[in-house]
Amino acid sequence: MSHARNPGTPPDFAALDRLAVNRPATERRAATLTARRSLKNVHQAAWLVNAIRCMDLTTLAGDDTPDRVRRLCAKARRPLADHIVAGLGLEAMPVCGAVCVYPTMVAPAVRALEGSGIPVASVATGFPAGLMPLDLRLAEIRYAVDQGAAEIDIVITRAHVLAADWAALHDEIAAMREACGPAHLKAILATGDLVTLRNVAASSRVAMAAGADFIKTSTGKEGVNATLPVGLVMTRAIRDYAAATGHRVGFKPAGGMKTAKDALNWQILMREELGRDWLEPGLFRLGASSMLGDIERQLDHHVTGRYAAAHRHALA
Amino acid sequence: MPSISEVLDSMDYGPAPESADHALKWLERGPFGHFINGAFTAPDALFTTDNPATGAPLAQVSQGSAADIDAAVAAARAAFGDWSARPGHERARYLYAMARHIQKRERLFAVLEVLDNGKPIREARDIDIPLAVRHFYHHAGWAELVVEEFPNHRPHGVCGQIIPWNFPLLMLAWKIAPALAAGNTVVLKPAEYTPLTALLFAEICTEIGLPPGVVNIVTGDGTTGAALVAHEGVDKIAFTGSTAVGREIRRATAGTGKALTLELGGKSPFIVFADADLDAAVEGVVDAIWFNQGEVCCAGSRILVAEAVAPRFEALLRARMGRLRAGDPLDKGTDIGAIVHPRQLERITGLVDQAQAQGATVHAGTAPQGCFCPPMLLTDVAPANIAVTEEIFGPVAVMMTFRTPPEALELANNTRYGLAASVWTENIGTAMDVAANLRAGVVWINATNLFDANAPFGGMRESGFGREGGRAGMLAYLAAPGPQGRAPLADSPAPVPLPAGGGAGGGIDRTTKLFIGGAFKRADAGQSWSVHGAGGDVIGQAPWGSRKDIRNAVEAAAKATGWGRATGHERAQVLYFLAENMDRRRAEMTEALVQAGSPDPAAEVDCSIRRAFLHAAWADKLDGRVHATRSAHVTLAMNVPHGVMGVICPDAPALLGFVSLVLPAIAMGNRVVVVPSQTQPLPALDFGQLLVSSDVPGGVVNIVSGPRAALTRVLAAHDGVDALCCVAPPEVCAMAEAEAAGNLKPVWTESAQRDWFGPAGQEAVFREFAVQVKTVWTPYGA
16 A cells, blocks of 8 residues: 555544534435446446455455465456456556455465565454454454554444544554554444444544544444445545545445445545545555456456356456 | 546546437427327427527427417317316326326436436436426326315316426426316416427327317417416416516416416525534535526525534535536536526526626636536625525525524525525524524425425415415315305495594594504594495594505514414414403494494304304414425425415405404414405404404504505505405406515405305315415434
8 A cells, every 4th residue: 555644633522522414415415426427338447447456355254264365365466357358458457456354364365465566454453343352452453464464454442432432432543553553554433333424424533533544434244334325424524634634544435335336336436525536546445355246247248248147257 | 439548547437428319319200389189280480499508409399379379278178177077086097197108208308308408317317307207196196086185176277387498397297287186177388498398298198098188288488478378268377487477477367367376486595504514515505506507496596604614614615516517418427517598698697797796706617618607606795796686597606604593594584585495404493493484485404405296395475376296286276165156246435535524423432543553543644534334324434544554554563473473372362362352342343233234233243253263273273284205304384374464355244354354364373454344444443442452462463444445555565565365346356466466475366255154254265375385394314
């Protein structure tokens, strides 16, 4: 990840009490946002390739094994079939933004990705619930970094948000940021657990003030995953933070996104709310597993004019 | 076409045009005639309708003549008998078929609308057409239910409908669907600039086998519309368009007996409080004034923002404006399309230039060359700037600041219009307070430009009267029972001031005064006239009220604002107490009526007392409604009083006529200025004593006797009078309707004999006319 890091800023907890987020209005905007923009032909294909560049190709399952992770890494290195790359007129095979795994899977991932330039991201801090003692969570971060993870996707303590204990939330994330060392910190807010958009808005601000390099919607394990209204609230927080501090924080929706259409919609949201710069892997990631397959099928269709079948593409 | 790599670099959206081929193919059916009596006439007197985005001609359509209107009205009249007599279910089937047939070719409708109007395809596709379809479905339902839900009501007959160019198909749906559901037949004139979707709709009428003459569509310009308004065979006119034309129509229909509803212009406030979700409010502005190129009658064009957040709000808003894409309306990524016609673009730029000359700072987004207008925000404006007072009908918002909620309301209500308003705050108390005190027919809380077939839409003040949508909208196409076929009221001679003797004859002299602001006042002119009893004897003197007394009475009424804020229960208590005191003075009132020549004085007093009870009963029961619209939206239709009403009483019955008109008006919270019977004003003037002793606050009822026609003219023309109820001879009613065009106050007139003693004297229409519907939308979500 090449982007300048976010050093954090002194928190302004009082300002959080004045946050206003109107849910129906946010939902209305989210609903029309993607209907207001349309991508066709070459433009659609290019935006889908960009989605691959920004994708954290992810496996976070109890049955993950080193071999399973290696297969995923192979797909991250060669996300598209050769005929598609040629048909698109790309000079080189695009690669995924990162591979995202559990801490014990970092080492095999790092080995499998050697020489590719693709970073390994690791979840940590007692993912997905995060309800472990803080020292163990910090130790887990250090372990993952030690194993070679360049990015750490931490989970926040939802209880701090639900109790509006912003200082506790801030200090916890700041400690995690320190534990990350050179690795970039992505703060998973688990917005499905936070429920209200005000909670999302407030915790986004606390996480950024504590030095998160990215804020991320979900673990993929909550009842509700990444939704566009939540994305709107988080990107607006990023915009405000950048305007106030000059520091640019990245955004990662994760969980439940399965289709190429999702990939386009999230990118449209980024383009509209934050601008062109937030369509680069340094500031935008899509946390997904099965989305890549749909993107590959869509691009195959773009290239050949025929609808593709999943079994003709390499499995992730 | 750029390469993938180039797009990966720019990450531009690229073009995403909707194909116009299908629509252009359909247009080859032109040139078009009118749709009269189920068939298209031979094209004649052709004019061209253009695509405003390109300037290219689209089709030739016919300029409707008076003869065409005549033929259309004749066809509608011939069809009316059969159509109105059909069971509601049969009419429902046709309305259902209209909905389905529009849906089956929604894309053609959407593209045709874009070509003709210049609006973005996204809006036509996602808003105009679905709402139009919804309107036909909803009114298929009303057709089914009209008999049981509106007992004793009847359709007007032939409705002349004139619609604007900003939402051509949607406005057609708003007009035709309720008219047909109620059993009327229709002659509709689409706007000169945008006739095409109406012609496509005409084809649907044929396809579904709609009986000939039920729907007739005559294209043309304003002269065609004028011919329709003037046609004697039309029973009701419904117009949506500019306030200026609405005013002409009000004058043209005055005294003709035509029912009238007007949906006119606006300069709707968009109020942003400091605790609002500012990002949400910014998107609200996008949906308010940068929707449909700002060519929206209810557009939130006057932004009022709390000083505390004004700089931040302006920064967010200008950044958002900069991201709007103006351009090819057929492109699916276009936010702002073409202005409907170069003449409209000229009007917009002309007003912006004037605003700038008056000190406004203009911030503008971008737009291509041609008939396009960039989104604009005008700052450094005050209520005295032309851009704040005039409806621009373009993508131009003005922004001002306020300090407190009362000041926000004061600024918001500082307009001749009263169509819509948008309120942004996270505080429900603030939101409801502002909604309650805004003079607007529609209030959106934390939202804007929400529409639904089941939500009444329409204005107050110079934004017109009548509602479209929901139950209130159906009432605009139904006539109340009324005194049909009864003899017209005869005029009585205007009173002549003294000296035409008469006196106390040795007893204590009786002095009857005007009743204004809760006090008895001598007439400003310093004159009285002698009132003659049934036998011709002088029974007393009445004050000879004049222009200035009306002025004073309206001022007093305007000040009595507490009455409208009182609870229905409080008003009921006052009215019950009034009834009690009437009962106490029964003998005195009866004697006065004996002198005034009442045919049955005791019965008249008795009936008056009962009527006071009746309207006391209604004071807290004319409930509004909660309409089913969208999920997670509370859509309230509140019955709110007009404010100051003028009431012109019939000559007879002198007391009961007065009571029957005044009490429902005040029961609903209005204050009234009443002109009592011209021949027998004394019983009404004496009523002032009762009002004082019954705790009716000063200014709620003001009574000015005198020459009826002269006083009516002053009241009708008074801009501070919000509504007028006039029971008088035909020529007085006609004059009142014409004079009311000034501030476009709603007028209810009646020139026929009515049995005031029977049920007709307490018809629902009296209380229904005393209120107007304010629709308040509140989307909710935690």
